[in-house]
Amino acid sequence: MIKGVEGEITEISGNEVTLKAGQFYLNILCSTNTIKELSLSAKVHLLTYLSFSADRAPEIYGFKDRAEYNVFLMLLKANKIGPKMALKILSATSPEMLQKMIASKDISGLSRLPGLGKKTAERLVSELYDLVKDYAVEFPKELSDVSEDAVGALTALGFDMTSAKLAVNEVLKEQTVENTQELVRKALRKLNKTR
Amino acid sequence: MIKGVEGEITEISGNEVTLKAGQFYLNILCSTNTIKELSLSAKVHLLTYLSFSADRAPEIYGFKDRAEYNVFLMLLKANKIGPKMALKILSATSPEMLQKMIASKDISGLSRLPGLGKKTAERLVSELYDLVKDYAVEFPKELSDVSEDAVGALTALGFDMTSAKLAVNEVLKEQTVENTQELVRKALRKLNKTR
Amino acid sequence: MIKGVEGEITEISGNEVTLKAGQFYLNILCSTNTIKELSLSAKVHLLTYLSFSADRAPEIYGFKDRAEYNVFLMLLKANKIGPKMALKILSATSPEMLQKMIASKDISGLSRLPGLGKKTAERLVSELYDLVKDYAVEFPKELSDVSEDAVGALTALGFDMTSAKLAVNEVLKEQTVENTQELVRKALRKLNKTR
Amino acid sequence: MIKGVEGEITEISGNEVTLKAGQFYLNILCSTNTIKELSLSAKVHLLTYLSFSADRAPEIYGFKDRAEYNVFLMLLKANKIGPKMALKILSATSPEMLQKMIASKDISGLSRLPGLGKKTAERLVSELYDLVKDYAVEFPKELSDVSEDAVGALTALGFDMTSAKLAVNEVLKEQTVENTQELVRKALRKLNKTR
Incomplete structure (x- = not known):
């Protein structure tokens, strides 16, 4: 029903934001990503989701960014x-x-x-x-074995598979590698940077 | 409760329209007929129906035209x-x-x-x-048999009865016909035009 | 929750009134007394009652007059x-x-x-x-028998007891009467005037 | 959902306040403390709690003061x-x-x-x-026995324990006392003042 609200941020506390829209101060629940993009007194347009259930007041979830929404x-x-x-x-x-x-x-x-x-x-x-x-994160066909081994090694080190795949893919796009060890070492450097 | 809303169209996606009313962006469900009459940034007054049920957020249905509403x-x-x-x-x-x-x-x-x-x-x-x-679509009394036969033939060709009746009626209003075949042929021409 | 609304009357149909409040056209149910006091395009403040139930859209009841509300x-x-x-x-x-x-x-x-x-x-x-x-409609103590008989006669004629009592009381306040018949005749004249 | 409302007080009756916000007159339930701080025609911002239940219209509770809220x-x-x-x-x-x-x-x-x-x-x-x-109301360690006895005496006189503790603490902060009787007498004077 209410797909968005425009107003002024009057309070930010944890993952809750108070938005002044006309005479009403709305309590809006946001993700950490959205909270990072908001600041007091800013005039914003949040994309909203109105959550309704029979025995509780409705709750408004708000998003700064369309993709997240x-x-x-x-x-x-x-x-x-x-x-x-x-x-x-x-x-x-x-x-x-x-x-x-x-x-x-x-x-x-x-x-x-x-x-x-x-x-x-x-x-x-x-x-x-x-x-x-x-x-889906795809590997260039010809290098899939080397990549798979590298991803295996990285997930064994505790990285989630998707991050490992992304890092391996990035290395392969930038340069050619001799073997799996070199691929793992270079991917590891990327992963540690983004931690 | 809410019989109409006035505002600016900010988004049209499928049969859903976003209407900015004051600080609120309302998500409104419309028929294809209404969607055809709306355009981005247009200022419109939609007749609305608020659908409420215990465990779902309310939904707003909007209509441009009173008859459709x-x-x-x-x-x-x-x-x-x-x-x-x-x-x-x-x-x-x-x-x-x-x-x-x-x-x-x-x-x-x-x-x-x-x-x-x-x-x-x-x-x-x-x-x-x-x-x-x-x-109800009525035929002139004296021609009802001829008309009924013509409608029968047209529905056999796959037309719905009401469209067939309307076409036959239109022909009879415009001109006299010799027989059922002529009536069917002329009504068919009308029906194919409006497909 | 919503104890009143201010806006412009845009439609009156039966006991339903459409009131434009900001960007919203509200559908408000009114009594015949309130409808009589309203006219198209009038700017009014209606006292309202919001009726809510789990499986139906809320309904707004509106009153022009505090006593009726x-x-x-x-x-x-x-x-x-x-x-x-x-x-x-x-x-x-x-x-x-x-x-x-x-x-x-x-x-x-x-x-x-x-x-x-x-x-x-x-x-x-x-x-x-x-x-x-x-x-409660009270009779002057000393005349209560005469009044009760008069009211009895009037209700036998089809008047509701309260209207009969009010008419009898009005006569007694304006003038003295000889007997019940005279009281009934004068009260009847009043009742027929207000029908 | 609605954490606050701004508007003009148009009516105060018992613990209910009518607040005009835009075109809407909202009925807001307040505590005695909040009512004391409000006056007719005042422009106020109340912190609000929206109470919802399946079969009754929502109710708004309003507070002038953040601590009370x-x-x-x-x-x-x-x-x-x-x-x-x-x-x-x-x-x-x-x-x-x-x-x-x-x-x-x-x-x-x-x-x-x-x-x-x-x-x-x-x-x-x-x-x-x-x-x-x-x-929690704490007593200075060294005086806790004397204080406890004094509090006991005061609660026996009908004062609630917390008020008794607060009064005793206040006396001890302002001055030294010879014995429990003196402490009770001075605390009693304070309690009677705030009744």
């Missing part, structure tokens, strides 16, 4: 994922990374996100894969 | 026809044609509308006939 | 009297007359109001009497 | 304490005193607040103690 709406399509859980997931990773993890069926990576257990990770992949498959 | 409200009076189904029916035909089909008890014509099965078509006729009977 | 709220305190029934009762008589009928325990008079059966009339009297007893 | 929200965290009860408790004592009573586990003092029985008092202490323990 769309991924939020996508998450709600999965069974047993309500707005609070969707916001929690979006506060743990970027919308793009999340889509890549689902598209890469990276159950272990997803399960490591705060609040997300293995079951929920599996449900996200099984119910949302078709909506995000274009985000 | 009234037929929408009429459809909701029929059992098991909710706002989504009513909008679907109104996106498949014009309000006027729909009333004619119900008034002519054109079950087969109604059943061909997307999303409308025979049972629903029968329910529309049985529950709403009294509200639309003035829309 | 208070009696409406009072009626809602009686068991099984919802806003629709309360509005119906208030469209059948004035707020003041209604309070007098309840205060005079005029079950037969109340039962004659459209939509009000004997059971509901009894419930109104039993549950609301304490709230309106000051409105 | 926060204690109200805290009370709602306790089991079986709804907004009406929370407002009643806050109309019986100041937010600060309430937190001190809970922090001092002053069951008898809490039970004396209108509408609060022993069971509810115990629940407040058991469920909210952790949120308010910093408000």
